[in-house]
Amino acid sequence: MTHYKAIKKQIRELLINQKLGVLSTHHSGQPYASLIAFVGKEDLREIYFVTPRTTRKFENLSVDSRVAILINSSLNMDSDFHEAVSVTALGNAGEMNGAEKDEILGLYLTKHPYLEVFATSPTCAVVGVTIKTYVMVRNFQHVMELHIDQ
């Protein structure tokens, strides 16, 4: 398997298997990290999450859409150091609307059915992050990047 195919496969598996990630935004240069339940698109080009519009993260990304999302397979065990794979996705976030929003919401609730009440609340926004780059770390320090032309 080429590097390219292996990397895409590992990122795709991580997006499918992991439920939670850490979203990074900022407020006037002050970084802010928050836990999100996400779903990734099969073609790796977008990642989606749901958040109330009153949250700091939504406020922050409304001012600056540039975000980073960390997703990893660690189990909080020693073996994570040699076994876990971690991906940082870099991209731009924006609220989804209309038919596209409904389609994404369906995808989101298939992965997170327990969040139905939360996700369908009129106070929540469905946020899509268009990914420019994935930075994948494995074997503790081995780092490869996958760049996506949008």
Add this chain to the structure above:
Amino acid sequence: MNWILTPLEVRPDHRNRIGPKAYALSLLAREGFNIPDTLFLTVEGYNEFVNAAGLRERILLELNRKKFKDMRWEEIWDCATRIRHIFLKKQITGPLQSYLTEKIQSHFSGKALAIRSSAPDEDASGSSFAGLHESFVNVRGTSSILDHIRLVWTSLWSDAALLYRQEIGLDVEKSAMAVVLQETVTGDRSGVVFSQNPNDETQVMIESVYGLNQGLVDGIIEPDRWVLDRDKKTVLSHKPAQREHWMIPSEHGVEMASLPEDLAGRPPLSSEEALGICDLAYRAEALFKAPQDVEWTIKNDTMCVLQSRPITTLSPGQTEDKRAWYLSLHRSVGNLTALRTTIEETLIPEMIKTAKDLMEQDITVLSDGELADEVRRRWKINQHWVNTYWEEFIPYAHGVRLFGQYYNDAMRPDDPYEFMNLLTQTKMVSLERNQMMEELASMVREDRQLFERLKAGEPLGPDLEFGEKVNQFIEKFGDLSCAVTGGIECATDTRPLFKLLLEMAVNPSSWSSRKKPKDALALQQRFLERFQGPKRKEAEELLDLARSSYRLRDDDNIYLGKIEAQMLSAVKEAKSRVECSERRGTHKSELDDLKSVIHDLDYGNRKRELTVSSNEYGFKVNPRQLVGQPAGPGLSRGKARVIRHHLDLQDFKSAEILVCDSVDPNMTFVIPLAAGVIERRGGMLIHGAIIAREYGLPCVTGIPDATFLIQTGDDVTVDGFLGIVTISQKDR
């Protein structure tokens, strides 16, 4: 936790806690065989130690730097060295230390012990692990015993053991080790009996030596050998040995000594005793219901069984596994010393003479037919030396590894490669060559006219001194034209050499100002002060052996390169005649022979093209940080110069980072210009790493696909402390 069991406490369900060797001993004890006073330290003891010391994940981090199957043996050796070092630096502490101290002191009351491995996964595999794990004899004092228990544990992670587990499909990550603690029986005669001769199932075979068994087991003392008929129980033959040495207890461990004359003249066993040992083997075989290989010793006419294990036989059609080969990677001092004499006194002078004789022969006067024969002859000569290289020179490289382990055991340094500081700064041919290049570059730098002439590609002119020195260089090392091209298409003149000299003239090497390794002399003094008497002599000899091994690791390739260059010069002449004839449109039948020899030897088709996989539309993969092996400490940053073909070497610029598949010593003339070295091939003792350390350059080896992932011009950082290469994406 009950970390210690006595032989009579062992139950069948303890087998996985104490391993097959210990379990067999417990059965022998139950059946009334005379075994030494023994305790078993269970695998829970090992697990307690690695967990308390936080070693489990450290070991796995080392083993998972890259895929095991992608690691060369040298990388696995490096990995094993680092793991061994972690064990050496961590003491047994806390409850385990108190428990073991109390058990050892109360049970053995200060007696010297033998400390042997007993790994449970030996059982699971059904394969023989004989010789792969370490055992120690005659260890005295609780502190030293605890120290040696750690050494037995760490042998679970030796290169040979790792490779063997991998080959027979054991899960390395689940490996653990039990330990047999036995009173050392200082037998006056010892040996091994095979209840069934591995080469003839109708026979029993006994091997015996005077003194302790270690010399026989390690293969350094030749034993007397008896072959007996299994059914009739009669001695069929006795082959006496050249009885010269025996192994006897020393202050710390065992040592080989001259055998007293009165013993040298008579065999260690009488025929009656041989028959008695045969009986012992039968009893063991009956107990274990399989042919046995039994180690025994006799002290004051009392027989004692040290261990019994099944003879691993091969089923029909089954081929020998590689255990023997893995074991052969480790050579004894005696073996390496003999190899050194052969290499230094016979092989190297022969190689030098061969290259000189070939160089002095004028091949231009040969007829086409004679030239074809000469190309074949030179090919055979070169092949002979290539084979010699693999059979003699490569094994000799183990001298450095042997010394490394010896040094680390004695000094317990923070850096497991500190020992390399005692080996660098030795006189190597490649360094002599590079020094001469520095001198030539200095002449170019100081003579503006000469500089301009070389730059313009003009003839050298009247500068006799420079011309003479260039000729001396070419006579000694060649004109680099073949080295630069990898011998495929040797350049027709000295352009490659002059191009590099110009670059060196503009950018004087900062080698002398770079950080030197630790003061080798002071380190040597500290090392040798650790030993007294015969041990001091042993340490000195081992250091000397390691220096020779280190130097030859590089020099042998230079000599080999000279012979190959002479073969290639004949090929070049042959090709030139064929091309010339084809241009003229003439045909001579003798040329058919020349064409055929060029074709047969496949010259001109040796270029290796890298297959670059294309990215899917819209996606692009870039490396950011690549993990390899730390092979030369330091940190540097510069533009990458990726060497995909030897010709790329002549474009090398000062302060660039050399990125290559594998450096051979015939390429290392660019190293004085480099700011760092990155190599796909892994290991601390590969040529790129050796020469980088000599110049104090950061070096990372063992980066898979380094020349594919990194591009010439990339901004790269070489972290030689951690073995990490970082690639900047600015220019992509």
